[in-house]
Amino acid sequence: MLNSRTMEIQNLLTAAGLVNLSSTMMMIVSQHVLLHFKEFTFEDAVGIANEINGSISERALHMRNWVQQTPYWRESVPEKLRGKLLPLLAVLATHKALDQELSAELKKIREEGVKISCQKKCSFCCHYPVSLSDTEAYYLALMLKVGGLPIDEELLEAQQSLGSAAWMLADSEKTRCVFLSKEKTCMVYHSRPSSCRSYMVSSSPEFCDQDKYRGQKVEGIGLLEVELLSSTQSSFGGGLLPHKLKKAFTSLTPEDLEVFVHMTSWHKSLRVGN
Numbered sequence: 552m553l554n555s556r557t558m559e560i561q562n563l564l565t566a567a568g569l570v571n572l573s574s575t576m577m578m579i580v581s582q583h584v585l586l587h588f589k590e591f592t593f594e595d596a597v598g599i600a601n602e603i604n605g606s607i608s609e610r611a612l613h614m615r616n617w618v619q620q621t622p623y624w625r626e627s628v629p630e631k632l633r634g635k636l637l638p639l640l641a642v643l644a645t646h647k648a649l650d651q652e653l654s655a656e657l658k659k660i661r662e663e664g665v666k667i668s669c670q671k672k673c674s675f676c677c678h679y680p681v682s683l684s685d686t687e688a689y690y691l692a693l694m695l696k697v698g699g700l701p702i703d704e705e706l707l708e709a710q711q712s713l714g715s716a717a718w719m720l721a722d723s724e725k726t727r728c729v730f731l732s733k734e735k736t737c738m739v740y741h742s743r744p745s746s747c748r749s750y751m752v753s754s755s756p757e758f759c760d761q762d763k764y765r766g767q768k769v770e771g772i773g774l775l776e777v778e779l780l781s782s783t784q785s786s787f788g789g790g791l792l793p794h795k796l797k798k799a800f801t802s803l804t805p806e807d808l809e810v811f812v813h814m815t816s817w818h819k820s821l822r823v824g825n
């Protein structure tokens with residue numbers, strides 16, 4: 552639970568323009584403020600918000616530039632699809648960079664003795680409200696359309712009426728992510744949103760059980776570079792997974808299937824290039 556000093560810091564940062572960031576990123580920034588500022592004014596908050604927002608935009612721009620320098624992009628992507636493909640490929644590039652950074656950081660903190668509780672088939676967190684960007688939703692909608700995944704459409708429909716606050720109070724059967732399989736694995740593991748990739752805890756898995764603890768005993772692990780990369784998605788707006796997924800899925804057109812073909816060819820070309 553946030554104490555009043557932390558709440559005050561977070562409110563100042565939000566008012567200063569640090570918005571749409573994950574709770575883990577906000578926790579990292581608040582801890583920094585608690586350590587380094589005796590007094591924390593609105594001007595201080597503006598300085599930090601500008602620095603972090605600038606840092607996130609820089610990473611997002613780097614990913615787009617990187618995509619535009621790949622041979623497949625330069626030689627094979629038709630002009631008419633570039634507007635839709637660029638953000639999509641930048642998401643894939645960001646996910647790759649995020650996974651690499653995460654793996655290096657986890658190795659480091661494990662060596663320092665930090666215990667990470669997350670493991671395969673542990674899935675209480677797949678009942679939390681997952682936020683994703685519009686482009687990540689488009690990516691998942693394409694995977695859903697082309698892969699024909701067996702998701703529970705009735706559940707997806709029922710989740711349309713749940714906002715973040717109601718989500719935290721709802722029973723876990725209503726908040727199960729539609730991509731969570733009966734075997735408790737993620738059906739879109741390689742395509743999952745940044746927020747799912749970067750979320751992990753050091754507390755016992757049972758504390759993640761929303762029905763019992765409502766997140767009160769969860770101790771998250773915050774890694775700055777991982778969160779900055781993850782924020783390149785959340786900072787561009789977005790919303791809860793069920794809402795964004797349904798909207799993206801119902802807006803798909805035949806042109807989007809062409810986009811999918813180029814997306815997979817671009818991805819394969821990277822492996823060949825490697």
Ligand code: SF4
Pocket residue numbers: 668669670673674675676677750751752755756759
């Ligand atoms: S966040 Fe909690 S529920 Fe999710 S994998 Fe980690 S320990 Fe398990």
Ligand code: SF4
Pocket residue numbers: 676677678681728729730731732736737738739740743744747
């Ligand atoms: S997308 Fe996958 S990892 Fe993320 S909440 Fe859903 S099932 Fe879990």
